[in-house]
Amino acid sequence: MSGNAVRMQAIKGVEAYVPPAVSFTAGETPGEVFGANVFSKAEMQKRLPKSVYKSVLATIDHAALLDPLVADAVAAAMKDWAMEKGATHYAHVFYPLTGLTAEKHDSFLEPAGDGSALAEFAGKTLTQGEPDASSFPSGGLRNTFEARGYTGWDVTSPAYVLESPNGNTLCIPTVFVSMNGDALDHKTPLLRSQQSMARHAERVLRLFGHAKPDAVVSFCGPEQEYFLVDRHFFLARPDLLNAGRTLFGAKPPKGQEFDDHYFGAIPGRVLGYMLDTERELFKLGIPAKTRHNEVAPGQFEIAPVFERANVAADHQQLLMTTFKRLARQHGMECLFHEKPFEGINGSGKHVNFSLGNATEGNLLLPGDTPHENAQFLVFCAAVIRGVHKYGGLLRASVASASNDHRLGANEAPPAIISIFLGDQLADVFDQVAKGGATSSKEKGTLIIGVDTLPVLPTDPGDRNRTSPFAFTGNRFEFRAPGSQQTVAGPMVTINTIMAEALDHIATELETAVAAGTEFNVAVQKLLEKIMTDHGAIVFNGDGYSDDWQVEAAARGLPNLRTTLDALPELVSESAMELFGTYGVFSEREMHSRYEIGLEHYALSVGVEARLTLEVGATSVLPAAVRHQTEVALNLGALRAAGVEPDATALEEVTAPLAELRSALATLRSALDERGGSTAMEGARHAQDALLPAIAAVRAAADVLEGVVADDLWPLPTYQEMLYIL
Ligand code: ADP
Numbered sequence: 001m002s003g004n005a006v007r008m009q010a011i012k013g014v015e016a017y018v019p020p021a022v023s024f025t026a027g028e029t030p031g032e033v034f035g036a037n038v039f040s041k042a043e044m045q046k047r048l049p050k051s052v053y054k055s056v057l058a059t060i061d062h063a064a065l066l067d068p069l070v071a072d073a074v075a076a077a078m079k080d081w082a083m084e085k086g087a088t089h090y091a092h093v094f095y096p097l098t099g100l101t102a103e104k105h106d107s108f109l110e111p112a113g114d115g116s117a118l119a120e121f122a123g124k125t126l127t128q129g130e131p132d133a134s135s136f137p138s139g140g141l142r143n144t145f146e147a148r149g150y151t152g153w154d155v156t157s158p159a160y161v162l163e164s165p166n167g168n169t170l171c172i173p174t175v176f177v178s179m180n181g182d183a184l185d186h187k188t189p190l191l192r193s194q195q196s197m198a199r200h201a202e203r204v205l206r207l208f209g210h211a212k213p214d215a216v217v218s219f220c221g222p223e224q225e226y227f228l229v230d231r232h233f234f235l236a237r238p239d240l241l242n243a244g245r246t247l248f249g250a251k252p253p254k255g256q257e258f259d260d261h262y263f264g265a266i267p268g269r270v271l272g273y274m275l276d277t278e279r280e281l282f283k284l285g286i287p288a289k290t291r292h293n294e295v296a297p298g299q300f301e302i303a304p305v306f307e308r309a310n311v312a313a314d315h316q317q318l319l320m321t322t323f324k325r326l327a328r329q330h331g332m333e334c335l336f337h338e339k340p341f342e343g344i345n346g347s348g349k350h351v352n353f354s355l356g357n358a359t360e361g362n363l364l365l366p367g368d369t370p371h372e373n374a375q376f377l378v379f380c381a382a383v384i385r386g387v388h389k390y391g392g393l394l395r396a397s398v399a400s401a402s403n404d405h406r407l408g409a410n411e412a413p414p415a416i417i418s419i420f421l422g423d424q425l426a427d428v429f430d431q432v433a434k435g436g437a438t439s440s441k442e443k444g445t446l447i448i449g450v451d452t453l454p455v456l457p458t459d460p461g462d463r464n465r466t467s468p469f470a471f472t473g474n475r476f477e478f479r480a481p482g483s484q485q486t487v488a489g490p491m492v493t494i495n496t497i498m499a500e501a502l503d504h505i506a507t508e509l510e511t512a513v514a515a516g517t518e519f520n521v522a523v524q525k526l527l528e529k530i531m532t533d534h535g536a537i538v539f540n541g542d543g544y545s546d547d548w549q550v551e552a553a554a555r556g557l558p559n560l561r562t563t564l565d566a567l568p569e570l571v572s573e574s575a576m577e578l579f580g581t582y583g584v585f586s587e588r589e590m591h592s593r594y595e596i597g598l599e600h601y602a603l604s605v606g607v608e609a610r611l612t613l614e615v616g617a618t619s620v621l622p623a624a625v626r627h628q629t630e631v632a633l634n635l636g637a638l639r640a641a642g643v644e645p646d647a648t649a650l651e652e653v654t655a656p657l658a659e660l661r662s663a664l665a666t667l668r669s670a671l672d673e674r675g676g677s678t679a680m681e682g683a684r685h686a687q688d689a690l691l692p693a694i695a696a697v698r699a700a701a702d703v704l705e706g707v708v709a710d711d712l713w714p715l716p717t718y719q720e721m722l723y724i725l
């Protein structure tokens with residue numbers, strides 16, 4: 001068998017691909033499908049007594065406390081609905097700090113004592129669960145003897161039925177906490193941060209004359225980038241299979257230089273897949289909307305319509321599992337890793353953020369009238385203050401070993417957090433900062449809320465892809481989050497820094513007004529002060545340029561290049577104070593998240609190191625040795641025949657082969673070293689010893705890929721993986 005048998009078999013497999021049967025019922029309309037498997041408000045209204053429904057609605061829409069008396073009624077209705085949908089089991093779904101989704105399934109059936117069984121689902125079972133927590137990361141929050149963890153229903157995120165060929169399950173989105181209430185998940189802090197942000201946003205709204213503002217929530221619209229590769233190739237790449245990224249692979253002859261993939265026609269097979277995934281998402285009430293090709297070959301994007309942040313976070317997790325599951329049905333693997341292919345664009349998950357309520361709508365929407373403008377500018381200024389004060393924390397909220405391959409490289413926003421406002425808005429804030437500067441058009445003193453501000457753009461005239469935090473007309477787009485991260489992490493940070501900034505703003509304005517300052521004057525003064533103190537965060541230039549690195553340093557903006565630079569922000573004094581004041585994380589919880597971040601970093605780099613060693617030593621090295629032997633034999637034969645051969649071919653393989661051997665030896669000894677006893681020491685060892693050793697093995701292997709005879713090369717190439725779909 002030749003050395004490339006696995007590759008050739010994979011290619012044959014791709015050729016033999018037969019798409020799965022069409023799952024659509026002819027004549028079905030999207031409207032019929034949307035939310036079909038969701039226990040929606042409409043479904044509740046149909047099935048619940050009026051008073052019960054009203055009570056649940058008050059909890060969902062107005063953040064009222066859930067009345068335990070209504071839980072039983074809701075549970076009964078939910079169970080009936082789910083069983084009609086074929087559900088036999090229910091599951092509390094939660095989001096532990098592994099970053100994945102966890103579910104504990106239970107049957108509805110309870111033995112009745114007489115040999116039969118009854119379907120039971122009490123209110124208490126709906127609202128609370130008790131999964132064993134001992135195998136989830138807690139970063140020292142829990143001793144193993146306190147294995148218990150609690151799940152609690154998030155009433156604001158709808159329950160749904162998940163279908164599978166072998167049976168359906170009622171899924172209930174929940175928080176996950178330890179026995180003493182410490183958050184063990186991503187949802188708990190998200191709900192806490194949302195509540196805090198809302199309280200202070202409402203204070204600001206009252207100052208603007210909205211006597212009884214409706215509950216403010218934060219919205220999140222995630223744009224998800226991903227790669228698709230044929231599963232035959234995926235299975236022939238142990239690195240993709242186990243680490244989610246290729247640890248070997250020379251740059252293909254045709255990269256993405258032609259820019260011919262971006263927004264190009266979607267390949268038929270991929271379109272079929274997209275239609276199927278969207279239908280699944282629709283059934284689950286996930287508003288999938290935009291789909292297109294991305295920059296890199298084999299890369300695509302899906303953007304659901306924005307929703308309140310906790311629902312968007314749940315939906316986003318569900319979207320990823322749905323994409324993975326359906327890709328397999330279509331003979332493909334969906335890759336969410338931030339950098340599956342070196343030298344090819346990575347994948348992000350842009351988090352579009354805004355805040356608002358039912359009566360005011362979106363608070364980041366510039367209005368047409370000066371008064372609305374002033375309110376908008378105040379909320380905008382809150383973002384400016386928050387991002388400037390806590391840029392390091394935002395960076396830390398997206399820190400991971402895999403995202404490090406993206407941030408700071410010239411394709412994703414730099415690790416320096418700055419804000420892009422766009423020309424017009426930047427100009428308005430410039431004038432504000434100069435306090436009473438004359439606006440060019442009106443030639444009057446610019447006092448917010450009195451004189452006419454220019455009508456602000458709702459449609460961004462310009463885009464800046466190099467900015468990590470960009471205003472895009474009615475929202476801010478945080479572009480640093482990685483494609484496989486939960487949006488909950490960044491959203492917790494955004495909500496909390498907004499809570500702090502809005503608290504500050506409300507307090508300042510309340511004090512000024514109480515002291516007799518006219519409101520508009522107070523607003524003008526406050527905006528001016530915020531721009532003086534925090535204007536340094538605004539940068540409209542090219543974030544990829546070297547000049548920006550220098551200028552950002554001069555402005556005092558942190559440049560936290562790697563995860564290990566960024567994570568300590570989580571346990572800084574200012575972070576502790578921020579999260580403590582706004583009731584989002586206790587110091588214990590922050591320490592636990594810091595530890596888990598470090599452990600996760602060391603673990604994932606460790607896996608990559610062991611994989612590199614294994615594939616390098618057992619696939620690449622033997623292929624190169626075979627090639628070297630063939631070449632040497634050939635040279636010998638030529639000499640024996642009296643022909644003086646050109647020995648370059650031998651040198652070409654011998655030199656990188658020697659390098660590969662020595663790099664493998666270095667990697668092996670780096671793996672043998674102990675990383676130290678603390679989590680930080682372990683992570684440092686991964687960063688400083690393992691990562692360079694992995695890179696050195698790869699460098700030698702990639703040279704060999706260009707030298708070794710193709711029929712000996714064992715690993716599917718970039719060309720095959722990226723262009724054969
Ligand atoms: P673009 O590629 O131009 O950034 P997309 O259409 O790909 O835009 O994605 C934009 C994302 O922003 C979508 O998820 C969309 O729902 C979301 N979005 C739009 N308006 C808001 C808003 N007010 N708040 C939060 N997200 C929003």
Ligand code: MG
Pocket residue numbers: 223301303
């Ligand atoms: Mg987009």
